[in-house]
Amino acid sequence: GENVGLHLPTLSVQEGDNSIINCAYSNSASDYFIWYKQESGKGPQFIIDIRSNMDKRQGQRVTVLLNKTVKHLSLQIAATQPGDSAVYFCAENWQGGKLIFGQGTELSVKP
Amino acid sequence: DTGVSQDPRHKITKRGQNVTFRCDPISEHNHLYWYRQTLGQGPEFLTYFQNEAQLEKSRLLSDRFSAERPKGSFSTLEIQRTEQGDSAMYLCASSFSSPGELFFGEGSRLTVL
Numbered sequence: 001g002e003n004v005g006l007h008l009p010t011l012s013v014q015e016g017d018n019s020i021i022n023c024a025y026s027n028s029a030s031d032y033f034i035w036y037k038q039e040s041g042k043g044p045q046f047i048i049d050i051r052s053n054m055d056k057r058q059g060q061r062v063t064v065l066l067n068k069t070v071k072h073l074s075l076q077i078a079a080t081q082p083g084d085s086a087v088y089f090c091a092e093n094w095q096g097g098k099l100i101f102g103q104g105t106e107l108s109v110k111p
Numbered sequence: 112d113t114g115v116s117q118d119p120r121h122k123i124t125k126r127g128q129n130v131t132f133r134c135d136p137i138s139e140h141n142h143l144y145w146y147r148q149t150l151g152q153g154p155e156f157l158t159y160f161q162n163e164a165q166l167e168k169s170r171l172l173s174d175r176f177s178a179e180r181p182k183g184s185f186s187t188l189e190i191q192r193t194e195q196g197d198s199a200m201y202l203c204a205s206s207f208s209s210p211g212e213l214f215f216g217e218g219s220r221l222t223v224l
Contacts, residue, residue, distance in 0.1 A: 008151055031210070032210040032211075034212065034213075036215075041217075042217055042218075043115075043202055043204075043215035043216050043217045043218050044154065044202070044213075044215045045215070046212050046213075046214070049212060089153045089154075091153075093210040096159070096166065096167060096209065096210075097142055097144075097159060097161075097206065097209030097210050097211070098144060098156050098159050098167060099144075099156070099210075099213055100156065101146075101153030101154045101155070102153055103152065103153055104151075104152070104153050
């Protein structure tokens with residue numbers, strides 16, 4: 001399938017620090033990208049999106065950066081809180097409306 | 112609650128049995144998607160509807176899987192002759208625009224014994 005690997009990359013940060021989660025996407029023709037947060041036993045929850053005509057977009061405590069040259073996305077979370085602990089997925093829009101998800105990164109916030 | 116609703120939340124079945132999952136999307140959303148997720152992996156695309164038309168189906172999807180959206184509202188995903196490898200979380204999502212933010216349900220977890 002399009003997702004590979006059983007072992008999630010993990011990121012452990014101290015409460016109050018900033019977090020940066022990285023993602024490499026696969027299709028240079030992708031025109032829309034989303035970051036999702038998924039807590040255990042729940043469906044993915046939208047965080048922020050960005051279109052390919054932008055390099056940066058900011059939300060509340062979150063910023064997404066897009067580097068089309070190297071097909072790289074990052075999610076920055078400011079002042080990380082214990083409630084931010086979850087698995088984070090980036091997703092890209094290929095042709096049409098479907099989203100293709102990356103592997104995911106597990107964020108653990110230490111109080 | 113006006114979010115995406117999925118039923119049942121959990122299903123345990125024996126190998127060889129058929130199972131059906133239902134998804135009720137957000138009412139004004141014309142676009143509906145089914146994904147499958149196994150432990151430690153991201154959601155894997157299965158199929159996509161715009162209104163009642165099934166516009167795309169993953170080439171990875173076995174012919175034991177079928178999905179319908181008969182009136183352009185709720186959708187069903189049926190798995191025939193289940194196998195242990197079908198054990199996963201089946202996620203439904205809907206969106207107002209395409210491409211656009213997908214709103215996910217809480218999923219239907221299938222365990223095949």
